[in-house]
Every structure is written in structure tokens, then in C-alpha cells.
Amino acid sequence: MAFPQEWMDELLSKNEITEVVSSYVALKPKGRKLWACCPLHGEKTPSFSVSPDKQLFYCFGCHAGGTVIQFIMDMEHLTFIEAVKLLAERAHMELPEEKNDRELLRLRAYRERLYAANKAAARFYCEQFLGPNGQPGRDYAQRRGLVKDIILRFGIGYAPEGWDNLMKHLMAQGFSEKELLDAGLLVKNPNSGRVYDAYRNRLIYPILGVGGQVLGFGGRVLDDSKPKYINTGDTPIYNKRNNLYGLYLQKGMKLADLIMVEGYMDVIGLYKAGVTNAVASLGTALTEQQARLLKRYVDTVYIAYDGDAAGQNATIRGLEILSHEGLSVRVIVFPDDLDPDEYVQIYGKAGFDALKANAYSLHAFKIEAMARQYDLGNENGREQFAVKACAFVGTLQPVEQERYYKLIAQKTGYEIESLREQGKRGEGYTEKPLRFSRGTYRRRSAQDEDQKELLLRTMLTCAVKDKKALAALKAAGAGEMLTEPYKALFAALDEPGFSFAAYVGAQERQEAEKLTALIRDEQNMVEPEKTALDCLKRLQQLDQEDRLSDLQRELKRTDLSEGERAALLQQITNLIRAKK
Ligand SMILES: [Zn+2]
Numbered sequence: 001m002a003f004p005q006e007w008m009d010e011l012l013s014k015n016e017i018t019e020v021v022s023s024y025v026a027l028k029p030k031g032r033k034l035w036a037c038c039p040l041h042g043e044k045t046p047s048f049s050v051s052p053d054k055q056l057f058y059c060f061g062c063h064a065g066g067t068v069i070q071f072i073m074d075m076e077h078l079t080f081i082e083a084v085k086l087l088a089e090r091a092h093m094e095l096p097e098e099k100n101d102r103e104l105l106r107l108r109a110y111r112e113r114l115y116a117a118n119k120a121a122a123r124f125y126c127e128q129f130l131g132p133n134g135q136p137g138r139d140y141a142q143r144r145g146l147v148k149d150i151i152l153r154f155g156i157g158y159a160p161e162g163w164d165n166l167m168k169h170l171m172a173q174g175f176s177e178k179e180l181l182d183a184g185l186l187v188k189n190p191n192s193g194r195v196y197d198a199y200r201n202r203l204i205y206p207i208l209g210v211g212g213q214v215l216g217f218g219g220r221v222l223d224d225s226k227p228k229y230i231n232t233g234d235t236p237i238y239n240k241r242n243n244l245y246g247l248y249l250q251k252g253m254k255l256a257d258l259i260m261v262e263g264y265m266d267v268i269g270l271y272k273a274g275v276t277n278a279v280a281s282l283g284t285a286l287t288e289q290q291a292r293l294l295k296r297y298v299d300t301v302y303i304a305y306d307g308d309a310a311g312q313n314a315t316i317r318g319l320e321i322l323s324h325e326g327l328s329v330r331v332i333v334f335p336d337d338l339d340p341d342e343y344v345q346i347y348g349k350a351g352f353d354a355l356k357a358n359a360y361s362l363h364a365f366k367i368e369a370m371a372r373q374y375d376l377g378n379e380n381g382r383e384q385f386a387v388k389a390c391a392f393v394g395t396l397q398p399v400e401q402e403r404y405y406k407l408i409a410q411k412t413g414y415e416i417e418s419l420r421e422q423g424k425r426g427e428g429y430t431e432k433p434l435r436f437s438r439g440t441y442r443r444r445s446a447q448d449e450d451q452k453e454l455l456l457r458t459m460l461t462c463a464v465k466d467k468k469a470l471a472a473l474k475a476a477g478a479g480e481m482l483t484e485p486y487k488a489l490f491a492a493l494d495e496p497g498f499s500f501a502a503y504v505g506a507q508e509r510q511e512a513e514k515l516t517a518l519i520r521d522e523q524n525m526v527e528p529e530k531t532a533l534d535c536l537k538r539l540q541q542l543d544q545e546d547r548l549s550d551l552q553r554e555l556k557r558t559d560l561s562e563g564e565r566a567a568l569l570q571q572i573t574n575l576i577r578a579k580k
Pocket of ligand 1: 038039040041048059060061062063064
């Protein structure tokens with residue numbers, strides 16, 4: 001949904017950032033900013049700042065930052081649109097007129113119908129669980145140790161035996177067959193065309209969205225028949241790839257981390273044992289969307305999948321997706337192939353906390369997974385494992401290597417010195433190259449990249465602060481040097497009526513954080529025009545150096561024709577001349 005610019009401006013002006021932030025945390029003035037201990041991450045000395053003249057906040061500790069909208073998104077774990085709606089409500093503003101858009105209104109009304117149908121269905125299943133037909137469900141729940149508190153907390157219900165109990169009940173309430181089919185509550189046999197209840201003789205777990213609305217259901221059989229679970233497929237109001245079971249329970253909680261598990265019963269079992277911060281991906285391998293959803297709540301995620309081989313593979317994929325989204329990830333490994341629910345039933349919360357405290361890092365888990373591929377009971381197995389694991393450790397930062405060599409030494413009994421030697425040889429380990437989405441940029445050493453990023457940012461800070469610096473940079477063609485999100489910002493900076501706060505407010509969270517960082521050091525910037533041009537010049541030099549080394553590398557190829565060689569030499573000569 002796009003909000004009109006004037007409406008957004010009004011929203012921002014009626015939600016003065018210091019007022020909104022003050023309703024969460026007490027601000028103290030110092031210099032041109034107001035300060036507090038950051039409400040988004042735990043801390044004892046204030047590094048959270050609000051700048052009233054810019055209408056932005058920035059935390060020097062956790063680097064969260066942006067407009068009042070971003071603040072509400074972070075604080076309340078909301079999406080951009082949800083946060084805008086909350087602020088509109090706070091300022092008693094009507095949402096922008098949508099009544100002209102018939103199609104949008106119709107769609108929204110239809111979705112509301114599906115939510116209502118799901119809610120009525122959830123209520124029906126709960127009533128059935130408690131009623132005379134519910135005995136099989138209650139017996140099963142008792143066997144699984146589902147006590148009353150837990151049943152109520154998770155809204156667990158029961159779909160009775162029979163083909164049309166729910167259908168009759170909901171149609172009597174005025175829901176149409178099409179609505180119930182679209183919500184996934186009924187299914188249609190493609191051959192006979194017969195329509196019947198999707199869930200029969202199953203325990204029902206409603207899947208709730210973060211707003212508390214019922215999105216869909218999971219149904220588990222009461223015995224060992226197959227399929228064990230039936231879950232709502234994609235509907236107009238539910239997509240399993242975008243949701244996490246149990247996340248709605250985390251709303252308004254101050255979270256240090258989240259525990260990622262596989263199934264409903266893991267979330268519920270952990271909750272019962274007192275571990276209330278677990279969420280599950282629903283019948284799907286962890287997706288990027290889910291990783292981004294997690295990132296809205298926490299920076300650290302523990303993966304706690306089943307200890308079996310399938311669980312191990314899912315864990316490695318999950319680790320990669322989560323760390324790709326910038327989350328810090330650790331792995332809880334359960335002994336004896338237990339799943340999380342089984343584990344806490346035996347060892348309780350204390351046992352779980354102990355495992356969590358000893359959770360593996362990403363690297364350690366990879367080494368553990370490698371070790372499982374070999375029989376460490378014999379010399380050959382130990383040797384093969386050591387070669388592979390050392391080669392992997394050899395690719396890590398030198399300071400990280402030490403503890404992993406120790407780990408390998410423990411597993412194999414080899415001397416750390418010889419493992420280190422082996423690691424230096426770097427043989428026997430290959431990993432798929434990292435995906436790089438930066439287009440034409442080739443990967444340079446990390447140091448080069450850091451230097452470039454710093455120069456870019458300083459240059460842009462000057463452009464944001466000072467109109468003359470901006471004009472000078474535009475005249476010098478600096479726009480061509482930039483990648484997103486900087487490029488778009490740079491183009492927008494001299495548009496009439498440009499507001500940095502409004503611009504940042506319209507960005508995705510990651511981009512908004514990057515852009516907000518630009519105004520962090522603004523006050524310390526002197527001579528912005530000169531600084532900007534110096535940065536640009538240095539960036540151009542670095543680019544030329546990169547280009548030169550590319551060409552020189554190219555020249556070493558043995559399959560070049562005389563003509564190609566001559567052309568390369570010409571380009572190199574030109575570049576060297578241009579440098580002088
Ligand atoms: Zn912070």
C-alpha cells in the first residue's frame with residue numbers, strides 16, 4: 001500500500017518523535033539531541049539518541065535507527081504498514097481514502113470474511129474438544145501431557161469424526177461454500193466434485209498471525225496413521241513461508257533471542273516447560289521471509305531441530321539462511337536423537353538452559369556435522385575427518401582457528417601443532433562460493449571494501465548536510481559511483497520538498513538503517529564540500545587501481561590473440577597516464 005506524500009507528512013508532523021519515544025522511555029537532553037538507555041537492546045549507559053530537528057533516532061549500541069515509523073516497527077515488532085496504522089490511530093487520523101478503489105475494498109472485505117470464517121472454525125473446534133464428541137481428542141491430549149492452561153493458551157481444539165460437521169455449522173452462520181473452500185476449511189475432491197471438511201478426527205492447532213487473527217490450522221492424527229499432520233495450504237490470508245507458529249505469543253515481550261524449532265509440539269512442549277520463546281516453521285524448510293520476520297524481533301536465533309540426520313541437514317540450511325540475513329545463529333544439539341519436546345519432558349527447563357548455554361557456533365556445528373560422516377573409532381576415519389576439518393578451519397580468521405583446532409584435537413587425539421600445519425595446506429575442503437549480488441563489483445579484500453564504504457558514506461553525509469557539497473558531487477558525476485540504497489537517495493536529495501525523515505521512513509528496514517547511519521556523524525563534519533570532493537577523488541583512484549589490476553591479470557592469460565594483447569596494453573597505458 002502506498003500512502004500519499006501529503007498524508008505521510010501530516011502523519012509524521014502529528015507524531016513528534018520525542019513524544020512518541022517518551023511514551024516508552026525517559027529522554028534526557030544533552031547537546032542537540034535527547035538521550036536514553038536503548039529500549040531496543042539492553043544496556044546500562046545511554047547510547048540511544050533522538051534528534052528533534054531531524055525527527056530521527058539512532059542507537060550507537062545496536063545501530064537501530066530511522067524515523068518514528070521505524071521506531072514503532074522495532075519497538076512493537078510491526079511491519080511498515082502496521083506501524084503507520086498504529087501512528088495514524090495515535091494521531092486520530094483517518095487512513096487515506098481507499099473508497100475510490102473498489103477492487104481493493106472488495107478484496108479487503110473478502111479477506112475479512114475468511115478471517116471471520118477461520119475464527120468461527122477455531123471456536124467450533126474448541127467447543128468440540130470440550131463437548132460430548134471430544135473424548136478422543138481429550139484422551140490424546142492427556143496422553144501428550146497437554147494440560148488445561150496449555151490447551152487454552154494455544155487454542156487447541158478437536159475436529160470430530162464425520163464429513164460435514166464444520167461445513168453445516170459454518171453454513172448455518174451464513175458462510176458460503178466458496179469462502180470455506182478458499183479459507184482451506186473445506187476441500188473438494190477433484191474427481192467426484194464432492195465437498196467435505198478438511199479436518200476429521202484430528203487434534204487442531206490454530207495458527208495465529210502476530211495480530212492474533214486466525215490464519216489457518218494444523219491438524220494431527222490421534223494415532224499413527226498417515227499423514228501425521230495436515231496443514232492449511234496457501235490461501236488469500238495465509239502463506240506458510242511468511243509465518244512462524246508461536247510468534248504471536250512473543251508480541252510485547254522483551255526478547256534476548258528466539259528458539260527455532262520444527263513443529264507445533266516442540267513450541268508447545270517447550271512453553272509448558274517454561275521456555276516461552278520458541279517458534280516453529282510450519283511444514284516447510286526455513287525461508288528467507290521467515291528469517292527476515294525473526295530479524296524484526298531479535299538479533300540472535302538458536303536452532304533446535306531434531307537430532308536425527310534429516311534434522312541435521314535442515315539445521316545446516318537454516319543456519320545459512322539465518323546468517324545470510326545478518327542474524328547471529330547458534331545450534332542447540334540434543335543428545336540421543338531426542339527432539340526438543342522429548343528432551344524437556346525428561347530434563348526440564350534447567351536441562352534445556354544448560355544445552356543452550358553450550359550451544360554450538362556455526363563453525364563448530366559444521367565440524368560436528370563433518371565428524372558424523374566418519375567413523376572416528378578407527379585411524380582411517382580420524383585421519384580423513386582431520387584432513388577435511390582442518391582445511392575448513394584453515395579458511396577461518398586466524399583468531400578463530402585456535403579453538404576449532406582444539407576441538408578437532410579432542411576428537412582425533414592428534415597434536416594441535418600438526419593439525420595447524422594441515423590447516424595451512426588448505427587441502428580437502430571446498431565450499432560453494434558465496435553469492436554476491438553486487439553486480440559488476442568483483443570481490444576485493446575486506447579491507448579495500450571497508451575503505452570504500454567509509455569513503456562513500458562520508459561523501460554522502462556531506463551531500464545530505466550541505467547543498468553546495470551535493471551540487472559539486474552531482475557536477476562531478478558522483479552518482480555513477482553509487483550502488484543502492486545510496487544511489488536512489490543521491491538522486492532524490494535535490495528534489496523539491498525533500499525530507500530525509502520521510503524518505504528514510506519509506507524504506508525497508510535494512511536500507512533505512514544504512515541511510516540513517518549517514519546522519520550519525522553529521523555534526524562533526526567540517527568543510528563538507530571539500531571533504532566530499534576529496535572522498536570522490538579517492539574513490540575514483542581506488543576504482544582505477546581495481547581496473548588496472550583487472551587488466552593486468554587479464555594480460556597474464558595465455559590464450560590471448562596478438563590483437564587482444566595489444567588492446568589490453570593500450571588500455572593499461574591509458575589508465576596509467578590518466579593517473580598522472
Ligand atoms: Zn540500541
